[in-house]
Each structure stands twice: as structure tokens, then as C-alpha cells.
Amino acid sequence: MISLCAGIALFSLFISAGNKPGPGPTYLQFKIPAGWPKPATDIFAKNRLSEEGFQLGKKLFYDGRLSKDGNFPCAGCHQQFGAFASYDHDFSHGYNNTFTTRNAPGLFNLAWMPAMHWDGGVNHIEVQPLSPITAPNEMAENLDSVLRKLRKDTTYLRLFKAAFGTPEINSQRMLKALAQFTGSIVSSNSKYDKVQRGEASFTPGELNGYNFFKANCASCHKEPLFTDYSFRNNGLAVSPFLNDYGRMKITGNKADSLKFKVPSLRNVALTFPYMHDGRLYSLGAVIDHYRSGIITTQPTLDPLLVNRVTISNKEKNDLIYFLNTLTDTTMTHDPRFSEKVTYFSH
Amino acid sequence: MKNRFLSIPLFLLTVFSLSGFQKARTSIGQPGLLKITFVNTVKGKPLQMDSTVYTNPFSETYSVRKFKYYISNVAVAFSDGIYKEIDSYHLIDESKPASLSFIFSAAPNRYHSFMFMIGVDSLKNVSGAQTGPLDPLNDMFWTWNSGYVMAKLEGNSPQSKVVNNKVEFHIGGFSGEYNVLKKLLLNFPAGISLDIREGKTSEIIIESDLDKWWQHPNDLKISDHPVCTTPGELAKKIADNYSNMFSIKQVINN
Incomplete structure (x- = not known):
């Protein structure tokens, strides 16, 4: 009894396969948008997506108790209205008045992303939350303490039971539930x-921009995901504060020096500032980098950029028109991904 | 408890092993049990954490605060096949006595060697959140460069010039040139076999000699390399050394 949504409806990403009446999770089928490639690996193959798992993951994502002092839920730096990036922040704020050292990426279409982080250092969506939870300049917690807090909450005991069959709360279940939520954001x-x-x-301007984009940008920012997930050096100066050499730190290979993951340009109008360290505050500044700023x-340096990119002022404007068409307000307003806000409580 | 087994005279084992050739069986009736015990030593003497000062082959002194390593993909080999432990992942942690032994059911047969991997196989390094011995709570998983720490040795040495004279080896890396994963096959001594019988528990006692971390094939002085906490060439060299630390101490057939 799979209910099929014909065509494209706003909230059709989840098709309930309510084939399990009575107790037990209600399993969901992750839907790949028409014309999109299949993810290289199915992140839900060993973490079967269910409504209960998704809802548990959502609660965890919005729960400050995953951080040391309660002030830094995942959602603190990954805000839905900013396409789950840190809106208008080059670096995000962490525990005890600290900054992160890289710009928080938007969280969407993660089911297609082969490696997390700007340097690709995290190889699976399920283990991704371990980094921000334990980083002293992010959530500053330790896993054991998070689990102890969750176990004291009878709501969590109930939600873990609903998602996984028993009320046991362990790190694997917590991480799998988080992956069900974040991996579902499309x-x-x-x-x-x-x-x-x-x-x-x-519009004519958007179309001009799209044609320019296809000719000059799409080899790295490949449609329809607007990234090829490769690691490339796009010719930014090394920040003397950060000394961040990107992927080389992960591979130990000098050939990877200054390479960072090509980010998706979906929702790019919302995810400013740009680059791995948020140094460029506008789309115009990014385009100026590609036409005149590349070192x-x-x-x-990526071979495609050795001659920089020739972009006229008109092409720049058209490109910005086009990039603005990549904003998905359906996702940024989708109540399914929103924290359930209860007004007038306590 | 393990000392009781250690006290069994070797000739008894030899008697068992001479009890006749048994053709390899692949079908299982009642399974037997196989217990694997690791005894961590320094040059043959049981490792004493914290208090004891040891001397390495370069006359450098050190003490040990933490010593743990993963053993995975355990199997025993008979004449024409192997018997593998299912879901075979174990964290051997000197500070947790219960972790030094594990037990699993095995097909009754006569076996001649013991096989295992030092570390966690590459697949489990890329397969997301795990539990049990592979739970990140065990503090053996890198969160910024995903992958398991395969072996961890921490302590102090006056020859270490880093903060607090620390010695800290977190050895990992599961792919590429500096992959530290090691598959070992340890043959039982000549004339000795492991006999698994229905409803009985036999045991293999493995000795691991921490002194092997410093030498053969790579001379690694504490003064030169007090710290190794990322995958790479040094980690590989250390793993090349520690892969020689295991030996069969005893086989106990029941």
C-alpha cells in the first residue's frame, strides 16, 4: 500500500510504505528526485529509514543537550532558514565564545555526498556528528556525557524504543537516527x-546566466547536485590565522595541498559568506575572485583555473540572476525539517 | 584464572596432539568452544602498567599508562580450510582484564594455526556508526579523519622531550601506502595442534611483547619519535614493528 504521489508535490520526498500495522517502526522509502543520479552508496541500506528514526533524529538535531552547556544544538549552526548553514557567519560560534575554523556548510542532499567536511576527512554520514559534538570550539561535549543526559529523559527512552525496538540508548543508535534526519533533507x-x-x-537574464554557467562553471559544479564532490584548489591565499591546507591534512599528500571540496551551489544565495573560511561575503565577490583574484x-591550482575565468560585468550579473534560481524555499520552510515550536509552554 | 592454564605442562599437550589424525570436517554437529587469551608482556614478563619502568633496546626508559589494540577477523586453520569467528572484532585493553579473553563456538576439528588481523578491517572503517568493541565511546575512533586507532600505547619517558615527557602512539590508517592493517598467521609449535571437541572448550594463549614496538624491522627511538597520532609513514613503521609482538604461548585442548 505504497501511496504514490504523481508528479512533483511539495512534500512528496517521503513516501510512506505503511506496511507494518501495529507496533514497530513505520518504514519510509527515500525518494530520489526524477532525473537525479542514484547515490553512489545507499546511506539507508544499513540504517533503514523510518518515520520514528527520522523524528528521533530531528529531536536530537535540535537538542542543546548534545552540547556541553546546552547552548549548542546541531541546529544552532545549521539553520533551516539558511539552508542548514550558519546564516551570515563566516565562522560559527562554539562553546565558551569560540569560533570554528571553517565555514559551516549547508546540510542538504547529503545522501549523495561521499565524504563530509571541507577536506573530506569524515567518510560516512553516521560518524559526522562525532566531530562537532566533541570539538572544544563547537559543542565541547563527550559522547558518554551526551548519552547519560539522554538516558535520563523518559521521552528519549520512548523515542529510541519506537525507532529501534528497545529503549536502549547507545551511540550507534543516536548517530543512526541523526543520519536518518540529516540524510533525509533533500x-x-x-x-x-x-x-x-x-x-x-x-527570465532572459537567468537564462543567459545558466548558459554561461554551463559553459564555465558546471564541470566542477555539476548538475543536478551542483558539485562533483571533488577536491580542488581554487586559488585562494592561505589565511595566516588558519594555515589551513585542506585535504592535504587528511591524505598526507602534497598534491592535495590547498584543496577543498567543491561545494554544492544549491541554495547558494542563502549560504553566504563563501569559501571554506567564509572570506567572501557576496556572490559578486566570489565571481570577482574567479575572474581576477585567483592566485x-x-x-x-586546479588546471581549469590557471587562466582565471573571463567574465564580463553583464555575464557576472546574469550569473548572479541564475544562482538565485537555486534557492529552494520549499526545503527552507518545510515543516517536516523544522523544530517543533511550542508556544506558551511552561 | 589464565595462570591456571599456563601451569599445564607442555608434554600433556603433546599427548593430545598425537591422539591420531582426524580428517577435516566441515559439517558441524555440536560445536565446541574456543577461548582466545592475550597476555601482554614486556620481554616475557607480564606488563605492569604505570609503576614499572622498562628499558627499550636503545637504553631508553619508559612506563606504560595505556595499552590497547584491536584484534579482528579471527580464524583457525585446518588441513584444507579455515573456521572463522563471526562478527570478529575485539578490543584488547590491558586496563580491562575481561577484555583480554574472548570465546566463540567453533566447529569440532583439528587445527594447526591461528589467524587474525591486528586492527579493524578497512570495510568497518567506512561503514558508519558501530557498536560494541567498535563503539566510538571506546576512544579508538578518529573523528576528524575517520577511521579506527588500531593500536594505542601511551606512557612517559625521560627521553621524550614533548610536554610532560609523554609517549603517545595512536596507530591507524586503513588504506593506501601507509595502511597499518596486518594479517597474521601463527602456526602452532611443531607437534601441537588445537583440538576442538563437541561441548568442550579449548584455548589458545597468545603472548604479546610490548618490547617489540621499538625495533625490527625499524629502529624507533623514543628520543626521535615520542609521538605518533596520525596515519602516515611513522605509523606504518611502528605497525611493522608491533606486528612481530605476537606469539603462541600455549594451546590447551580439553
Whole structure:
């Protein structure tokens, strides 16, 4: 009794396969948007997606108790209205007035992402939360303490039981539930998507921008995910404060010096500031970097950028028009991903 | 408890092993049990954490505060096949006596060697959140460069010039040039076999000699390398050394 949603409806990403009446989780089928590639690996293959698991993951995502002092839930730095990035922040704020050392990425379409972090250091969505939870300049907690807090909450005991069959709360279950929530966030209903589906059309400026994009940007920011998930050096100067050499730290290979993951450009108008350290505050500044700012003497500079990119002022404007069509307000307003706010409580 | 087994004279084992050739059986009736026990030593003497000062082959002195390592993919080999432990992952932690032994059911047969991997196989390093011995709560999982710490040795040495004279080896890396994973096959001594019988528990006692971390094939002085906490060339060299620390101490057939 799978209920099929014909065409593209706003909230059709989850198709209930309510084939399990009575107790036990209600399993869900993760839906791949029409025309999109299948993820290289199925993140739900060993973490079967269920409504109960998703709801538990959502509660954890919005729960400050995952941080040392209660002030830093995942959602503190990954805000839905900012496409689950830190809106208008180059670095996010961590415990005890600290800064992170990289710009928080938007969390969407993670089911397609082969490796997490700007340097690809985290190889599976399920183990991703371990980094921010334990980092002293983020949530500053330790796993054992988080689990002890959760076990004291009878609501969690009930939710873990609903999701996993027994009330046992352990790190694996917590991490799998978080992955069910974050991995379910899909952004596929921007104006660009509607144009692809024939439900809308670009303005002349947007269309010019799209054509320019396809000719000059899409080899790295590959449609439809707007990234090829590769690691590349796009010619930024090394920040003397951070001395961040990116992927080289993970691989130990000099050829990876200054390489960072190509970010998706979906929702790019919401995820400013830009680059791994948030140094560029506007789309215009990013385009200016590609046409005149690239440091062409870095040995690991991406071969596609050695001559910089020739972009006229008109093309720049058109490109910005196009990039704004990648904003998906369906996702940023989807109540399914929102913290349930109870007004007038206590 | 393990000392009781250690006291069994070796000739008794030899008697068992001479009790006749048994053709390899692949079908299982009643399974037997196989207990594996690790005895951590320094040059053959049981490791004493914290208090005892040891001397390495370069006359450098050190004490040990933490000593733990993963053993996975355990199997025993008979004449024409192997018997594998299912879901075989164990964290041997000197500070937790219960972790030094594990037991699993095995097909009745006569076996001639013991096989295992030092570390956690690459697949489990890329398969997301795990539990039990592989739970990140065990403090053996890197969160910024995903992967398990396969072996951990921590202590102090006056020859270490880093903060508080620390010696800290967190050895990992599961892929590429500096993959530290090691598969070992230890043959039982000549004339000795492991006999698993229905409803009985036999045991293999493995000795691991921490002194092997410093030498063969790589000379690694504490003064040169007091710390190794990332995958890479040094981690590989240390793993090359520690892969020689295991030996069969005893086989006990019941």
C-alpha cells in the first residue's frame, strides 16, 4: 500500500510504505528526485529509514543537550532558514565564545555526498556528528556525557524504543537516527528545478546566466547536485590565522595541498559568506575572485583555473540572476525539517 | 584464572596432539568452544602498567599508562580450510582484564594455526556508526579523519622531550601506502595442534611483547619519535614493528 504521489508535490520526498500495522517502526522509502543520479552508496541500506528514526533524529538535531552547556544544538549552526548553514557567519560560534575554523556548510542532499567536511576527512554520514559534538570550539561535549543526559529523559527512552525496538540508548543508535534526519533533507524544488521540469521558465537574464554557467562553471559544479564532490584548489591565499591546507591534512599528500571540496551551489544565495573560511561575503565577490583574484602561482591550482575565468560585468550579473534560481524555499520552510515550536509552554 | 592454564605442562599437550589424525570436517554437529587469551608482556614478563619502568633496546626508559589494540577477523586453520569467528572484532585493553579473553563456538576439528588481523578491517572503517568493541565511546575512533586507532600505547619517558615527557602512539590508517592493517598467521609449535571437541572448550594463549614496538624491522627511538597520532609513514613503521609482538604461548585442548 505504497501511496504514490504523481508528479512533483511539495512534500512528496517521503513516501510512506505503511506496511507494518501495529507496533514497530513505520518504514519510509527515500525518494530520489526524477532525473537525479542514484547515490553512489545507499546511506539507508544499513540504517533503514523510518518515520520514528527520522523524528528521533530531528529531536536530537535540535537538542542543546548534545552540547556541553546546552547552548549548542546541531541546529544552532545549521539553520533551516539558511539552508542548514550558519546564516551570515563566516565562522560559527562554539562553546565558551569560540569560533570554528571553517565555514559551516549547508546540510542538504547529503545522501549523495561521499565524504563530509571541507577536506573530506569524515567518510560516512553516521560518524559526522562525532566531530562537532566533541570539538572544544563547537559543542565541547563527550559522547558518554551526551548519552547519560539522554538516558535520563523518559521521552528519549520512548523515542529510541519506537525507532529501534528497545529503549536502549547507545551511540550507534543516536548517530543512526541523526543520519536518518540529516540524510533525509533533500533540496530539489528551486526555480531551477521547476524550469527543468517544465513548470517554470527562466527570465532572459537567468537564462543567459545558466548558459554561461554551463559553459564555465558546471564541470566542477555539476548538475543536478551542483558539485562533483571533488577536491580542488581554487586559488585562494592561505589565511595566516588558519594555515589551513585542506585535504592535504587528511591524505598526507602534497598534491592535495590547498584543496577543498567543491561545494554544492544549491541554495547558494542563502549560504553566504563563501569559501571554506567564509572570506567572501557576496556572490559578486566570489565571481570577482574567479575572474581576477585567483592566485595562479600555486602549484596545486586546479588546471581549469590557471587562466582565471573571463567574465564580463553583464555575464557576472546574469550569473548572479541564475544562482538565485537555486534557492529552494520549499526545503527552507518545510515543516517536516523544522523544530517543533511550542508556544506558551511552561 | 589464565595462570591456571599456563601451569599445564607442555608434554600433556603433546599427548593430545598425537591422539591420531582426524580428517577435516566441515559439517558441524555440536560445536565446541574456543577461548582466545592475550597476555601482554614486556620481554616475557607480564606488563605492569604505570609503576614499572622498562628499558627499550636503545637504553631508553619508559612506563606504560595505556595499552590497547584491536584484534579482528579471527580464524583457525585446518588441513584444507579455515573456521572463522563471526562478527570478529575485539578490543584488547590491558586496563580491562575481561577484555583480554574472548570465546566463540567453533566447529569440532583439528587445527594447526591461528589467524587474525591486528586492527579493524578497512570495510568497518567506512561503514558508519558501530557498536560494541567498535563503539566510538571506546576512544579508538578518529573523528576528524575517520577511521579506527588500531593500536594505542601511551606512557612517559625521560627521553621524550614533548610536554610532560609523554609517549603517545595512536596507530591507524586503513588504506593506501601507509595502511597499518596486518594479517597474521601463527602456526602452532611443531607437534601441537588445537583440538576442538563437541561441548568442550579449548584455548589458545597468545603472548604479546610490548618490547617489540621499538625495533625490527625499524629502529624507533623514543628520543626521535615520542609521538605518533596520525596515519602516515611513522605509523606504518611502528605497525611493522608491533606486528612481530605476537606469539603462541600455549594451546590447551580439553
